[in-house]
Amino acid sequence: MADTQRQRLEAKEEAILAAATAVFGESGVDGARMAEIARRADVAEGTVYLYYKNKHELLEAVVDRFWRELTKGAIAAISEGATVSQQLHELASYHLQSLIDDFKIVEITSRARMRHGEPGRQLPQIREYVRVFDAIMQRGIDLREFSEDTVIWQIRDVFYGTLEFSARTLVLREQGFDPTVIDNLMQLFVQYRPSSQTDNARGLDASEIMQALSRIETKLSQS
Amino acid sequence: MADTQRQRLEAKEEAILAAATAVFGESGVDGARMAEIARRADVAEGTVYLYYKNKHELLEAVVDRFWRELTKGAIAAISEGATVSQQLHELASYHLQSLIDDFKIVEITSRARMRHGEPGRQLPQIREYVRVFDAIMQRGIDLREFSEDTVIWQIRDVFYGTLEFSARTLVLREQGFDPTVIDNLMQLFVQYRPSSQTDNARGLDASEIMQALSRIETKLSQS
Amino acid sequence: MADTQRQRLEAKEEAILAAATAVFGESGVDGARMAEIARRADVAEGTVYLYYKNKHELLEAVVDRFWRELTKGAIAAISEGATVSQQLHELASYHLQSLIDDFKIVEITSRARMRHGEPGRQLPQIREYVRVFDAIMQRGIDLREFSEDTVIWQIRDVFYGTLEFSARTLVLREQGFDPTVIDNLMQLFVQYRPSSQTDNARGLDASEIMQALSRIETKLSQS
Amino acid sequence: MADTQRQRLEAKEEAILAAATAVFGESGVDGARMAEIARRADVAEGTVYLYYKNKHELLEAVVDRFWRELTKGAIAAISEGATVSQQLHELASYHLQSLIDDFKIVEITSRARMRHGEPGRQLPQIREYVRVFDAIMQRGIDLREFSEDTVIWQIRDVFYGTLEFSARTLVLREQGFDPTVIDNLMQLFVQYRPSSQTDNARGLDASEIMQALSRIETKLSQS
DNA sequence: GATGAATGAGAGTTCATTCAT
DNA sequence: CATGAATGAACTCTCATTCAT
Numbered sequence: 035m036a037d038t039q040r041q042r043l044e045a046k047e048e049a050i051l052a053a054a055t056a057v058f059g060e061s062g063v064d065g066a067r068m069a070e071i072a073r074r075a076d077v078a079e080g081t082v083y084l085y086y087k088n089k090h091e092l093l094e095a096v097v098d099r100f101w102r103e104l105t106k107g108a109i110a111a112i113s114e115g116a117t118v119s120q121q122l123h124e125l126a127s128y129h130l131q132s133l134i135d136d137f138k139i140v141e142i143t144s145r146a147r148m149r150h151g152e153p154g155r156q157l158p159q160i161r162e163y164v165r166v167f168d169a170i171m172q173r174g175i176d177l178r179e180f181s182e183d184t185v186i187w188q189i190r191d192v193f194y195g196t197l198e199f200s201a202r203t204l205v206l207r208e209q210g211f212d213p214t215v216i217d218n219l220m221q222l223f224v225q226y227r228p229s230s231q232t233d234n235a236r237g238l239d240a241s242e243i244m245q246a247l248s249r250i251e252t253k254l255s256q257s
Numbered sequence: 258m259a260d261t262q263r264q265r266l267e268a269k270e271e272a273i274l275a276a277a278t279a280v281f282g283e284s285g286v287d288g289a290r291m292a293e294i295a296r297r298a299d300v301a302e303g304t305v306y307l308y309y310k311n312k313h314e315l316l317e318a319v320v321d322r323f324w325r326e327l328t329k330g331a332i333a334a335i336s337e338g339a340t341v342s343q344q345l346h347e348l349a350s351y352h353l354q355s356l357i358d359d360f361k362i363v364e365i366t367s368r369a370r371m372r373h374g375e376p377g378r379q380l381p382q383i384r385e386y387v388r389v390f391d392a393i394m395q396r397g398i399d400l401r402e403f404s405e406d407t408v409i410w411q412i413r414d415v416f417y418g419t420l421e422f423s424a425r426t427l428v429l430r431e432q433g434f435d436p437t438v439i440d441n442l443m444q445l446f447v448q449y450r451p452s453s454q455t456d457n458a459r460g461l462d463a464s465e466i467m468q469a470l471s472r473i474e475t476k477l478s479q480s
Numbered sequence: 481m482a483d484t485q486r487q488r489l490e491a492k493e494e495a496i497l498a499a500a501t502a503v504f505g506e507s508g509v510d511g512a513r514m515a516e517i518a519r520r521a522d523v524a525e526g527t528v529y530l531y532y533k534n535k536h537e538l539l540e541a542v543v544d545r546f547w548r549e550l551t552k553g554a555i556a557a558i559s560e561g562a563t564v565s566q567q568l569h570e571l572a573s574y575h576l577q578s579l580i581d582d583f584k585i586v587e588i589t590s591r592a593r594m595r596h597g598e599p600g601r602q603l604p605q606i607r608e609y610v611r612v613f614d615a616i617m618q619r620g621i622d623l624r625e626f627s628e629d630t631v632i633w634q635i636r637d638v639f640y641g642t643l644e645f646s647a648r649t650l651v652l653r654e655q656g657f658d659p660t661v662i663d664n665l666m667q668l669f670v671q672y673r674p675s676s677q678t679d680n681a682r683g684l685d686a687s688e689i690m691q692a693l694s695r696i697e698t699k700l701s702q703s
Numbered sequence: 704m705a706d707t708q709r710q711r712l713e714a715k716e717e718a719i720l721a722a723a724t725a726v727f728g729e730s731g732v733d734g735a736r737m738a739e740i741a742r743r744a745d746v747a748e749g750t751v752y753l754y755y756k757n758k759h760e761l762l763e764a765v766v767d768r769f770w771r772e773l774t775k776g777a778i779a780a781i782s783e784g785a786t787v788s789q790q791l792h793e794l795a796s797y798h799l800q801s802l803i804d805d806f807k808i809v810e811i812t813s814r815a816r817m818r819h820g821e822p823g824r825q826l827p828q829i830r831e832y833v834r835v836f837d838a839i840m841q842r843g844i845d846l847r848e849f850s851e852d853t854v855i856w857q858i859r860d861v862f863y864g865t866l867e868f869s870a871r872t873l874v875l876r877e878q879g880f881d882p883t884v885i886d887n888l889m890q891l892f893v894q895y896r897p898s899s900q901t902d903n904a905r906g907l908d909a910s911e912i913m914q915a916l917s918r919i920e921t922k923l924s925q926s
Numbered sequence: 927g928a929t930g931a932a933t934g935a936g937a938g939t940t941c942a943t944t945c946a947t
Numbered sequence: 948c949a950t951g952a953a954t955g956a957a958c959t960c961t962c963a964t965t966c967a968t
Contacts, residue, residue, distance in 0.1 A: 485947085513936090513937070514937080514938060514939085515937085525939085526939085526940080526941080529939070529940080534938075534939075535937095535938070535939090
């Protein structure tokens with residue numbers, strides 16, 4: 035019974051959060067009306083304030099949840115056994131698609147960083163999300179697939195920056211997901227590879243191709 | 258006398274635009290109050306409406322002016338006789354600095370694209386600005402400093418995307434202009450240079466195969 | 481408890497309507513300020529908008545209510561058993577008195593007919609009110625008190641037109657109700673009577689006078 | 704030259720008055736914008752204030768001019784040598800047509816009577832207009848075409864009231880001029896003609912008794 | 927006299943937040 | 948816990964009127 039009670043509460047909180055995400059996404063922060071959020075969550079207006087002190091805290095919760103879910107999704111999207119390049123590819127695809135789906139929430143994120151016009155804080159949930167990329171890159175460096183000289187935060191800016199900008203362009207033109215964006219981005223990463231050239235290239239070819247093919251075979255036999 | 262009159266009008270319009278730019282930048286679109294803009298422009302509230310039909314048109318004018326000034330500044334920042342690489346470096350520096358100075362206006366730009374919640378139009382002023390980059394790149398390709406295969410819009414996304422993302426990071430951390438961001442970005446462009454090496458060509462084949470395989474995997478994991 | 485709640489709501493709506501009627505009547509449509517209406521209804525400004533979407537809908541409600549109440553009052557003012565002439569007399573008196581009391585609301589009625597400058601609709605509540613007159617006249621025709629040739633809408637225009645014009649004159653001169661206006665109007669209706677003259681006149685005299693006297697006696701004994 | 708000057712001024716004043724009449728008629732008093740009136744009169748906004756102190760005085764001038772023109776038109780519409788009945792018919796037709804054409808100005812007239820919400824004055828121009836009817840009626844009485852007992856202001860209320868009400872109905876239904884309205888009205892006037900019949904006189908006595916009784920009843924039912 | 931840019935008080939309306947039930 | 952009616956501060960925009968040119 036206590037469990038049922040708690041579950042009911044959590045379901046309500048989740049409903050509010052989902053409704054708020056939708057409305058914030060559609061109308062922006064200032065365009066979103068608390069009444070509309072309550073309506074979509076199927077609760078009374080006052081009820082929202084039982085869970086969140088005010089509109090801004092609701093926004094924070096929405097943004098927080100969004101990035102947490104994004105992190106969860108990113109981790110799920112990455113094949114654990116895959117090569118670093120493959121994982122980057124997967125992450126890039128996942129990120130681009132997510133941005134296209136929820137561009138507005140990303141834009142809105144900056145609003146959640148502010149407390150009454152104060153400067154702006156780092157959001158821990160975004161840190162967490164960024165760490166997914168950093169971990170892959172670090173592994174790449176550790177495995178010597180990427181040069182030791184690679185400055186992660188720099189290449190991270192290229193990675194996320196390019197995807198975000200491309201996503202905006204795609205959304206604006208009402209095009210959908212475009213794989214060439216990913217391909218183009220991934221090519222850039224080649225240059226970060228250590229320059230022991232031909233051997234490495236040959237070795238990389240053989241092993242990676244074989245690994246990829248075996249993964250495909252596995253998946254195909256599963257489905 | 259007629260000139261004095263016209264000059265006074267233009268000065269007033271400019272004052273309103275400047276005030277609006279500042280206030281929109283500080284408070285965002287919805288946070289900006291018309292009364293505050295009027296106060297800063299040292300005119301009565303009603304006067305603003307003599308020049309701009311409503312808040313949204315004022316926003317459009319602000320955004321429009323911003324990008325036009327940005328284009329003007331970019332052209333001025335580029336050394337005419339310089340190499341393509343040098344010009345890209347100059348443009349990148351100028352762009353990064355501008356974004357750091359006026360990040361909010363860039364964020365706000367998306368709002369100006371909408372007419373009462375309708376989809377969103379391409380802003381001609383942004384097109385003009387982007388053309389500055391395109392022209393340099395095209396010259397690079399023509400001069401064979403860059404490969405003929407270079408797809409300009411893709412590399413453009415990398416260029417602007419990276420700078421914008423970096424600027425946001427820098428602004429958020431309250432750091433200022435960081436030249437290493439530029440250096441890092443410029444290094445990426447090296448790879449677009451034409452290479453006469455067959456090894457590289459062979460290696461590239463391998464990587465293309467990898468990319469193709471990756472795409473297959475991605476699709477399989479999505480289905 | 482649910483009843484108390486509903487009653488309280490209805491009381492509030494009624495208070496707003498009454499306040500609005502007064503303010504519209506005193507200041508006209510454009511002169512009326514929503515703040516004043518709210519103040520008189522003893523509610524906050526925003527509360528008015530919970531009941532009526534905007535000023536125009538409030539106006540419509542006021543006008544609607546006015547004519548409905550007028551209809552109710554007219555029906556109440558007419559003695560059921562009385563002769564047609566007597567009923568017309570009662571209706572005319574009631575109408576003249578009402579116009580004197582609420583002339584402004586009648587004038588304002590035309591404004592409620594418009595939806596944002598569009599042509600103008602027939603107000604159903606006015607139709608209903610007019611039907612009171614029509615019913616009496618029809619009965620008069622059926623009872624052969626009035627000629628079969630009587631065109632109701634024409635005589636109706638005379639009836640209401642004369643009373644309205646007289647009311648305006650009386651209000652303007654700050655005179656009150658003037659019974660001679662009614663007498664004069666009623667005399668006009670004599671001519672619509674079928675022309676079988678003297679007999680009819682005599683027969684009418686005897687019975688009507690007796691009826692009227694007995695009604696008076698009844699009422700006097702009741703009060 | 705002085706004449707030309709004066710003529711130019713008068714032409715400008717006339718242009719303003721004509722423009723104001725049109726705009727007041729289309730948009731009502733509060734809906735009319737001084738800027739629009741100036742635009743239509745082809746003068747600057749400030750110029751209007753050289754001729755009329757404020758909007759209200761302009762309104763007064765418009766209403767004043769309207770009734771003066773109406774009087775002029777009425778006099779012109781009446782055939783000098785015609786019978787009283789014929790003249791009444793002509794006046795009624797002219798009045799109905801004028802009301803249909805300029806109903807809004809008539810409605811607006813009441814607004815011009817007020818000085819800052821104060822009671823309301825008799826407009827001398829309306830008095831003048833009404834005198835046209837009165838003169839015809841007086842002549843009718845003098846010529847014994849109408850009974851000596853005729854109370855002019857009473858019959859005047861019937862005349863103008865009926866026409867005004869009919870005009871409103873016709874305008875509302877977007878019908879045009881309807882001659883049957885005039886015919887119906889004129890028929891009413893037959894009864895004011897002197898009758899030599901004693902029977903009628905006796906019958907009238909009876910009806911007067913009835914009316915007196917009715918008044919008593921009305922008062923009793925109101926108290 | 928004529929202009930029209932400038933004014934600024936004031937209006938209608940919205941909506942985040944509260945609190946009695 | 949939940950409700951939703953009520954609040955009222957705050958905002959955008961209008962427009963009659965003024966006055967420097």
